[in-house]
Amino acid sequence: MSNKATLATVWLDGCSGCHMSFLDIDERILELAELADLVYSPLVDNKEFPEMADITLIEGAVSSEEDYHKIKMVREHTRILVSLGDCAVTANVPAMRNRFSVQQVLDRAYLENAVLNQHIPVEVIPPLRKLSVPVHQVVPVDVFIPGCPPSADNIFFALTELLAGRIPEMRTLTRFGA
Amino acid sequence: MKRPFKTRIKTLKIDGIDVGAREDETILELAQENGIFIPTLCHLEGVHDVGSCRLCLVEVKGSNKLFPSCMTYAEEGMEVITNSERLQTYRRQVLDLLFSERNHVCAVCVSNGNCELQWMAGKLGITHVGVPYLYPQLAVDASHPYYAHDPNRCILCTRCVRVCDEIEGAHTWDVMGRGVDCQIISDLNEPWGLAESCTRCGKCVQVCPTGALFTKGKAVAEMKKRHEFLPYLRSMREGRNE
Amino acid sequence: MFNKLEEIALEERGKAEQYTHTINVCTAAGCASSQSDAVKEALENEVRNHGVEKWCRVRGTGCMGLCAAGPLVAVEPEKPDEVLYQYVKVEDAGDIVASLEDKPVERLRCSTDIPFFTRQKKIALENSGYIDPESIEEYIARDGYSALMKAITEMAPSDVIDEIVASGLRGRGGGGYPTGLKWTTVAKSDGDTKYIICNADEGDPGAFMDRSVLESDPHRVLEGMAIAGYAVGASQGYVYVRGEYPLAVARLKTAIRQARRANMLGSGIGGTLFNFHIDIRLGAGAFVCGEETALIASIEGKRGQPRPRPPYPAEFGLWGKPTLINNVETLSSIAPIIRNGGDWYAQIGTATSKGTKVFALAGSINNTGLIEVPMGTTINDIIYEIGGGVSGGGQCKAIQTGGPSGGCIPADYFDTPVDYESLAKLGSIMGSGGMIVMDESSSMVDVARFFMEFCMTESCGRCVPCRVGTVHMYNILDKFSHHEATPRDLVLLEKLCDMVRNTSLCGLGQTAPNPVLSTLRYFRNEYVEHMVTETNGSGPVTKQMEVAQ
Numbered sequence: 013m014s015n016k017a018t019l020a021t022v023w024l025d026g027c028s029g030c031h032m033s034f035l036d037i038d039e040r041i042l043e044l045a046e047l048a049d050l051v052y053s054p055l056v057d058n059k060e061f062p063e064m065a066d067i068t069l070i071e072g073a074v075s076s077e078e079d080y081h082k083i084k085m086v087r088e089h090t091r092i093l094v095s096l097g098d099c100a101v102t103a104n105v106p107a108m109r110n111r112f113s114v115q116q117v118l119d120r121a122y123l124e125n126a127v128l129n130q131h132i133p134v135e136v137i138p139p140l141r142k143l144s145v146p147v148h149q150v151v152p153v154d155v156f157i158p159g160c161p162p163s164a165d166n167i168f169f170a171l172t173e174l175l176a177g178r179i180p181e182m183r184t185l186t187r188f189g190a
Numbered sequence: 191m192k193r194p195f196k197t198r199i200k201t202l203k204i205d206g207i208d209v210g211a212r213e214d215e216t217i218l219e220l221a222q223e224n225g226i227f228i229p230t231l232c233h234l235e236g237v238h239d240v241g242s243c244r245l246c247l248v249e250v251k252g253s254n255k256l257f258p259s260c261m262t263y264a265e266e267g268m269e270v271i272t273n274s275e276r277l278q279t280y281r282r283q284v285l286d287l288l289f290s291e292r293n294h295v296c297a298v299c300v301s302n303g304n305c306e307l308q309w310m311a312g313k314l315g316i317t318h319v320g321v322p323y324l325y326p327q328l329a330v331d332a333s334h335p336y337y338a339h340d341p342n343r344c345i346l347c348t349r350c351v352r353v354c355d356e357i358e359g360a361h362t363w364d365v366m367g368r369g370v371d372c373q374i375i376s377d378l379n380e381p382w383g384l385a386e387s388c389t390r391c392g393k394c395v396q397v398c399p400t401g402a403l404f405t406k407g408k409a410v411a412e413m414k415k416r417h418e419f420l421p422y423l424r425s426m427r428e429g430r431n432e
Numbered sequence: 433m434f435n436k437l438e439e440i441a442l443e444e445r446g447k448a449e450q451y452t453h454t455i456n457v458c459t460a461a462g463c464a465s466s467q468s469d470a471v472k473e474a475l476e477n478e479v480r481n482h483g484v485e486k487w488c489r490v491r492g493t494g495c496m497g498l499c500a501a502g503p504l505v506a507v508e509p510e511k512p513d514e515v516l517y518q519y520v521k522v523e524d525a526g527d528i529v530a531s532l533e534d535k536p537v538e539r540l541r542c543s544t545d546i547p548f549f550t551r552q553k554k555i556a557l558e559n560s561g562y563i564d565p566e567s568i569e570e571y572i573a574r575d576g577y578s579a580l581m582k583a584i585t586e587m588a589p590s591d592v593i594d595e596i597v598a599s600g601l602r603g604r605g606g607g608g609y610p611t612g613l614k615w616t617t618v619a620k621s622d623g624d625t626k627y628i629i630c631n632a633d634e635g636d637p638g639a640f641m642d643r644s645v646l647e648s649d650p651h652r653v654l655e656g657m658a659i660a661g662y663a664v665g666a667s668q669g670y671v672y673v674r675g676e677y678p679l680a681v682a683r684l685k686t687a688i689r690q691a692r693r694a695n696m697l698g699s700g701i702g703g704t705l706f707n708f709h710i711d712i713r714l715g716a717g718a719f720v721c722g723e724e725t726a727l728i729a730s731i732e733g734k735r736g737q738p739r740p741r742p743p744y745p746a747e748f749g750l751w752g753k754p755t756l757i758n759n760v761e762t763l764s765s766i767a768p769i770i771r772n773g774g775d776w777y778a779q780i781g782t783a784t785s786k787g788t789k790v791f792a793l794a795g796s797i798n799n800t801g802l803i804e805v806p807m808g809t810t811i812n813d814i815i816y817e818i819g820g821g822v823s824g825g826g827q828c829k830a831i832q833t834g835g836p837s838g839g840c841i842p843a844d845y846f847d848t849p850v851d852y853e854s855l856a857k858l859g860s861i862m863g864s865g866g867m868i869v870m871d872e873s874s875s876m877v878d879v880a881r882f883f884m885e886f887c888m889t890e891s892c893g894r895c896v897p898c899r900v901g902t903v904h905m906y907n908i909l910d911k912f913s914h915h916e917a918t919p920r921d922l923v924l925l926e927k928l929c930d931m932v933r934n935t936s937l938c939g940l941g942q943t944a945p946n947p948v949l950s951t952l953r954y955f956r957n958e959y960v961e962h963m964v965t966e967t968n969g970s971g972p973v974t975k976q977m978e979v980a981q
Binding site for chain 3: 240241242243244247256258261262279280283284287288290291320321346364365367368369370371372
Binding site for chain 1: 289293294295296297298299302303308309311312315316317318319322323325326327
């Protein structure tokens, strides 16, 4: 192991757009790789979350039981937790189902709008929680990067600041929804 | 003895800047005139003020109270502070409460990028909302041939109510209910499309700060509002009355 | 005209003397709800059955104060051998009438030597329980309208105001603003048209002082308004009374009709050039309409929402005209002050709070009811002496004063004299006079939650902090009641309290956090006991709950 910082990214209930935007930093990923190892992410083939990650980026809202347990676990094994993108920061589109009961949502998705094989899956798929909520309502979050998705520039700026040991000032750079 | 004259001109300080004012000018107007930014969401030039959004609260030296600058008039010797740490905190909290009250999903809103609430959040440095969201159940009213009303995005600033009443003279809009259950309604809570008083002028749509009122057929981020017409209309009418 | 009043008074007193015995039955809301009407009817029947109607009369009167023991019946009121009966039922009527020439019915008797009666000093309630609220003659027989006549025939408007200033009377609706000063400002405001408004939109949970005055002695409110009209130069008054008080409204209507007929209201009052008209406006059940600017909006036919002050109603009130708004109890104290002089009133009470105050005792207390005591009476005296202590014999934990705008005062501070400043120092307010007594079994978190729910549902929705802030505060308090709250909820609650208090538009929002703040101040441990401890051991728990960075 090198003594580089460790970086993890986690994908909860989101569209993966924030991860895409992260990849949009293009060649700057080489700069980043100089500073940190990507130790856990949907983008890398590592199944175990490390004992302690220095920085973890969270994409997506906390919607299912799996999300809930995962974020609790990740928080315990992360020094600086970053809510990346509107779903993690505000619960955004996933939260649009909060006005309906879980049963109504499942009926709509798997029965009313299904053409073939109408049934509500009970296996493999983790059960939905009553509400889809932002990450910071479940565990403490240290840095917020709003945006749907946040721009690659903002993500790169935030990461380089964090890796330089500073808390990035995102207030003037980003806003909800953009 | 009665004082034989009445003073109409006041001098005061806003954020340490000396300002000359007429007695009928508000602190908000004076600040704007002098290039000082005071945030507001309910104020709309051309209609009367209600002081409801509480973003424009300012401090006045010598008083513990906070004053809504849109409804506080210039006084001789006043020293106004518009941007203290305390005020900034309260303003962010007001925005927190507004975002939590309804279902604001910027990413899929017609006004994304052109919304005063969203812009204000950026301007005042909100990166997340600290209170739990309330997720009310509210139905969209798309019964009007040209426009639609989505109460999920409404912040109850009542600009639409005031512009419809005071400028258009139709008074189609009003407020119904109490507290957090308040809603903007057309006529006697009829679908907008059936509201007989509506003249379809669209002024309400243009002055709405968010995507709560919008023109039909607009997709995400396409709804741009124009309320320059209002001061123009106002000044033309005032000119005619003189 | 004085003579005419005296004529009526003499005639009425003469009529009373025809009767050697009088039986008063309380017909105010408290006793009426325990069927005092039926008791009165039964007594009337028994009087006829016994053939004593020549010398014995049965009267329906206003509130006698001890509502807990209703229906109340007083025999020979105001005489040394007065007998007060409690919990009177229809069946008891025969015994009571039969006992008139014999010994009183001991099993029904309520002692009038107890501190509940002896420790009170009645000014605003001086006629309550002694007159028929639907008879102007009985009011006049007890010096009614003599203060109005004195004011308009012997005094200049400025003299009237001087008396009120000298009396040191302060607004009894809650704020405690000096009444004389308020009258002065309205009198000095420019304008030919001015208005008097009587604020009878009493809405605090547990408060029923104004209701009782209107139901027991409506004329004194009208007289107070007319005097105020004369003093500030108004010729039109409105009583804004809540629609939930039908009996009060009915009695006010009767009183206005009678006063007009007696030329004590209307044009050329008492043969002078002074005109004063009073109309009733009904509230539709919104608590916020007790706030003066919302009340004015409601009278104007608009949505009952407050507006920022200044301008104050004294300068820019009803329909933009200078308007004097006083509470029922304040106006009830005007006539005695004019009759006896401001200095007389100023002798009663403390240095800064003059006169007497009516309190509605409710909750876990033996003598539930209405009392009027001099300002400066200690809470101990009110609870244990006058109130007869905690019901069930338990210990009193705290009292809540001032309704949803007030706070809780714990038992440790019960030696505090009740006046505006002392209560404010304890984090509560005098308010309109509701006093809810809580025993050891009360959860202070639940008390705070109750009042927050009240504020949340009564918020008008105009300004953001009150409209949304109260909902969040209620939700957090609800978590506390269900033992689901976390330490960060407490941090958030305190932040919201500070924010809603300092940024709300009107008094309702600005004071909505008071029940929470005062219970947090004295009973913080109860909040802590109502928390769950976080078990996930994850980082500093307060960090992300900061409402805004």
